[in-house]
Amino acid sequence: MPMPSGSLTHLQRLEAESMHIFREVAAEAENPVLLYSIGKDSAVLLELARRAFYPAPPPFPLLHVDTTWKFKAMYEMRERMARDSGMQLLVHRNPEAVARGINPFDHGSLHTDLWKTEGLKQALDLHHFDVAFGGARRDEEKSRAKERIFSFRTSQHRWEPKNQRPELWNLYNAKKVKGESIRVFPISNWTELDVWQYIHLHQIPIVPLYFAAPRPTVVRNGQLLMVDDERFALNPGESPQLRSIRFRTLGCYPLTGAVESQAQTLPEVIQEILLTTTSERQGRAIDHDQSASMEKKKQEGYF
């Protein structure tokens, strides 16, 4: 942080706000946890948590709700960040999804539902977490613009749109009765560009998949998918081709569309994003599911 003279930069103010939110939760919650999903937003979230409590490690664990279908490079990054941060890493895989062999090829939206939505609820219940930090941002799509920073969930993890609290100044009301929980979004006011700039400014490690490299790919349903391991069942006529690609968002590899790109450095990636003409969520299949609006997903407990 350069010595501030005159007004703070927007990144300094966003950083200060996020650190403030982390500390408020640590002070008022009984058993918080950071939902770590390994993507760039999680990278910034984790960095801010570490800054909030430096020189101590953040006083809560990391939780990865795993689907077993993430990119290999993501698992590597997960292990590395847990080591570097000195935080406990909890990994939860829904035992029912494990037993039934749920996968994105055969099970469609059941995949997200069982691994992520149900898996998250299970993990929160199992460890009795009362606050879960997430990396959602208000600029991600139109319906998130009205999201609060503290989002209340019933003991069934349901989001009750009519029962949310007004947020004034930087005062957050974290009171709740036993069983209720709160999702807290410390980077609500960051935009995608802010996230990238912060990563650039502070050299925050991110999964290499964000940078362009030749990778084996197939085109399916108009999406450019990467064949990350042998579980990728090829359709007749499909054969993986090397293309120079990168990813704008990271999730389960069979569900995450890549873009063709030559951007190998962070400034090049940012340049490409700024000149690109499609908004971020287009890369994720979840939005294209029939009626799977974010709103509905949220009411069911998926972020």
Place this chain on the structure above:
Amino acid sequence: MQDAQYQPDNLIATDIAAYLHQHQHKSLLRLITCGSVDDGKSTLIGRLLYDSKMIFEDQLAALQADSRRIGTQGQEIDFALLVDGLAAEREQGITIDVAYRFFTTEKRKFIVADTPGHEQYTRNMVTGASTADLAIILIDARKGVLTQTRRHSYLTHLLGIRHLVLAVNKMDLVNYSQTVFDDIVADYRAFATTAGIGDFTALPISGFKGDNITSPSAQMPWYSGPPLMPLLESVEIDSTLAQAKPLRMPVQWVNRPNLDFRGFSGLISGGAVRVGDAVRVLPSGRVTTVSRIVTQEGDLPHAVAGQSVTVCFADEVDCSRGDVICAAEMPASVADQFEATIVWMTDEALMPGRAYWLKLATQTVSVRLQAPKYQININTLEHMAAPTLELNAIGVVELTTDKPIVFESYHENHALGGFILIDKMTNGTIAAGLLHFSLRRAQNVHWQALDITREARARLKNQPAAVVWFTGLSGSGKSTIANLVEKILHRMNRHTFLLDGDNVRHGLNKDLGFTDADRIENIRRVGEVARLMSDAGLIVLTAFISPFQAEREMVRRMMPEGEFMEVYVDTPLGVAEARDVKGLYKKARAGQLQNFTGVDSPYEPPSNPEIRIDTTQLSSQEAAERIVAALLK
């Protein structure tokens, strides 16, 4: 599009490194837009997003398609569609208080708080305005200054927004007439003067046509001031101004990873701090020196308002969450009685005398409000008498906290003068408040140091001090059972006292009736008396209907953990009414008694009492024995 010269992104393609460097040094301005859809608010916000290139091509394509299909602007782009996602949600009954939009130019990042203009406007606007440096008040040039203009202006002024921009919109529909604009500005100036609003900037725009948004309008050469965007890029930001004030840092968190490090973390809300500065920790008033300012990127020589830091002290001074680190020679104040403006935000009206949580900066205390001194009509700014404050009402109220808090007037420092109220039962955020001043200095209150403790007194009596609180409907059997409990305890040589309606309503509380407010005060006094008596080492038994859970919880919180025993004498209304020992139900049913619990006034059963007595299953004697056993176990 016009405004083609306004292209903040030229650098992106030509020199990304230079672009990133420039954008790392942008400042942040938060603003709120006030006005209804009819004033072109959504169109203006959509226009700002569009003109600052925040619209992606896929969104633009969708926008163009939507504009032709459902837009209101013929073949032209309907910018309002960019931000309207709210209408459908409103139909689904989803509460929208504030939507936040983001855009950026080469000089600044902007966060726009967009509040729906209709119902709930007060609550929503106050929420959105609480974080804003600047407010845009939109006026439809064809309509001029309306009631809602005055309302919006008052609320932004109340919340202390220093930059007010009067945007006279839809100038294209009045032929860009200077006379129309000048008349509206003169009108507004007259109102602003009476409302105490000092300065404002007025400018004529057309959100739809793009006039005076990013560049001077060719249609209005008579306007010589800056267009909207350059104006937004140049106003002074509050957090910069706050740096000139004395140091204030509310402590959020004590950072203590090991025995060698003890730091105090918080967001600096006023002034600056340097290593070596003398600071005073409030409320204790202890003075020490800052030895380090710690961040992950290394120690800082100084830090300013708006930064989240961790400071270390040269001495071992007590300091914990809720304390405020202040400039040693210019500390904040400490008090427990205040006058404040309250904005009520929930359906259940303000209950004078009821205890709520008050959260101010990092302090959370119990607070009681008196009946409002007056309510403010936000359309006329008149003061009106009001017994309470309903949803969306604003009033001036005196309040008392249960312990002194560190504060400043809201005008001085928003972080130490702005607070929220939280309902103790529902945990909802029910009001926002702005402290004006303290009614007396809490420093003058000194607790008499008592050497003989309550524990010592109870020990002498060979018993635990306790309050056994009987609650239940009239005629449920509270007094009968409480009497039996007292007899049993007396035989066991225990020192007791029974408080009931007969010995309290006739003396201490004879000034109270049976309205909700009086019932609350009745219970508060009984609770205080019961606590004093238990301080004396007595086992206190109380038998009151005490219908509201909030007040019973209030008494519970007065008592040390484990010394409050709530006994719910559970008798169904039908049974109690059939017994009708005192003939009261009959009178109530005949309309001769008002506010009678169970008849025309509610009873809230305890959700988690220590003991529940089902009088249809247990005799009074059995019940009494069970209670004594639990008490003395």
